[in-house]
Amino acid sequence: xxxxIIVAHxxxxxxxxxxxxxxxxxxxxxxxxxxxxxNAIFTETGWQRETELALLKKAxxxxxxxxxxxxxxxxILKQWQDAIFTGEVSQYxxxxxxxxxxxxxxxxxxxxxxxxxxxxxxLSEILRPYQAFAxxxxxxxxxxxxIEQFGYLTEPAKQQLLIDYQQFLTLAQPATFAQKxxxxxxxxxxxxxxxxxxxxxxxxxxxxxxxQLADYQELQSQLQEIxxxxxx
Amino acid sequence: MATDDWLTxxxxxxxxxxxxxxxxxxxxxxxxxxxxLAQRIEQNEGELDGRIWNHEQW
Numbered sequence: 001x002x003x004x005i006i007v008a009h010x011x012x013x014x015x016x017x018x019x020x021x022x023x024x025x026x027x028x029x030x031x032x033x034x035x036x037x038x039n040a041i042f043t044e045t046g047w048q049r050e051t052e053l054a055l056l057k058k059a060x061x062x063x064x065x066x067x068x069x070x071x072x073x074x075x076i077l078k079q080w081q082d083a084i085f086t087g088e089v090s091q092y093x094x095x096x097x098x099x100x101x102x103x104x105x106x107x108x109x110x111x112x113x114x115x116x117x118x119x120x121x122x123l124s125e126i127l128r129p130y131q132a133f134a135x136x137x138x139x140x141x142x143x144x145x146x147i148e149q150f151g152y153l154t155e156p157a158k159q160q161l162l163i164d165y166q167q168f169l170t171l172a173q174p175a176t177f178a179q180k181x182x183x184x185x186x187x188x189x190x191x192x193x194x195x196x197x198x199x200x201x202x203x204x205x206x207x208x209x210x211x212q213l214a215d216y217q218e219l220q221s222q223l224q225e226i227x228x229x230x231x232x
Numbered sequence: 233m234a235t236d237d238w239l240t241x242x243x244x245x246x247x248x249x250x251x252x253x254x255x256x257x258x259x260x261x262x263x264x265x266x267x268x269l270a271q272r273i274e275q276n277e278g279e280l281d282g283r284i285w286n287h288e289q290w
Contacts, residue, residue, distance in 0.1 A: 027254060159257035181269060184262045191258065196249040201242065208239045209262070212269055219276040226283045 003169045004059035005103075007037045008066040008077035017105045017150040021065065024162045026170060028190045033169055034059070038076050052084045056095055062139070063169065064130065065103040071126050081133070092137055100134040101168060102127060102144035110148045142173050178220070181213045239266040 012018045025033055036055065041047065056062060066073040085092065104127070112118040113126070123146060124131075134141040145168045147161065163184075167175070171183050188206050193199045240263050247259035 024254070156260070159260050162254065162257040163261040177268075177272070181265060184258070184265055187258050188262065191246075191250070191255045192252060194249070194251055197246050197251075201246065205239065205242055205246065209266060209269075212239070212266070212273065216269060216273050216276065219273060219280060223276060223280055223283070226280070230283070230286075 001032060001061060001170060001172070002059045003033045003061045003063060004055055005033065005035050005063040005065055005169070006077075006080070007035065007039075008064060008073050008080070009037075010039060010074055010076065012037050012039065015067070017067065017147060018065075020150070020158070020161075021103070021165060024165050026166050038080050042076070046083050047080060049084055049086075052080075053095075056084075056098070059098065061099040061101060061142075061169070063101045063103055067105045068107075068126070071121075072129075089136060096138035098137070098139040099142055099173070100130065100139045101142040101173070102130055103147070103165070103168065104144055105147040105150055107149060110146065142168075178213060178217055181209070181216075185209055185213070237270075239263075240270070 007018065009015055009018050012022070022035060025035060034055070038047075064073065064077060066077055072078075104123070106113075106123075108119060110123075113121065113123045115122075123144065127144060131141045133139075145164060153161065166187075167180065167183060172179065175183070185206060188202065188209075191197070191202060193202060243259050243263035243266060247256050247263065250256040250259055
């Protein structure tokens, strides 16, 4: 799958969150993921509209990645949107069927985004304009990946974020528990071995995981069959 | 040691021996996944037993 990450941040180099995400890009099969920093390619004449549209056309999943500033993306995303998507909506029918996934970092805790809490509104409400855009262009809006208070993340939470992010970029959505396992299994094949981390152990681990996944899927299908056969 | 314990323990050990950040994250997350998978298998086996022996369906 081809994924285009449109990064809308005024200073990617000075953002620990964006730096972390950039370092988290999949190292293998990385031609399938394109990092596109809107600020870096902005010139006096703006963006090359045809180039941008060609990039969008090539991608199956489009990511808009940004920090939440005053309940919206930084201005550069809106500027890009207005510059690229000009005129009649029907012009963009050739892009129908894309997926739009938002990667949003927030400085507040996620629990603040609910009725009665500090921010009062949910992120689904705040991010609605992006969903509306996707709807208008006949793109499939994915459940956003929200990064909560990156600066306070513990090491295990960062490791979790790295994998969540890679899955958000490359895994079919929505993914079942078993599909996530298959994805992990595929990634294990790319792990770099060394004197201690031997290929032999790694292969054993993969075989074991594969067996357990097969057992799980078999159990799931047996259960489904039994549930279907039962009456109320 | 049960096989699922072996899987989780081995993955955690491999993560400690890994030299790259991405690999370490992958191995740790796979260890967590393996633990969740083992739990689901156990729950599914329990559910399967329960449904097979459900006398109301005989």
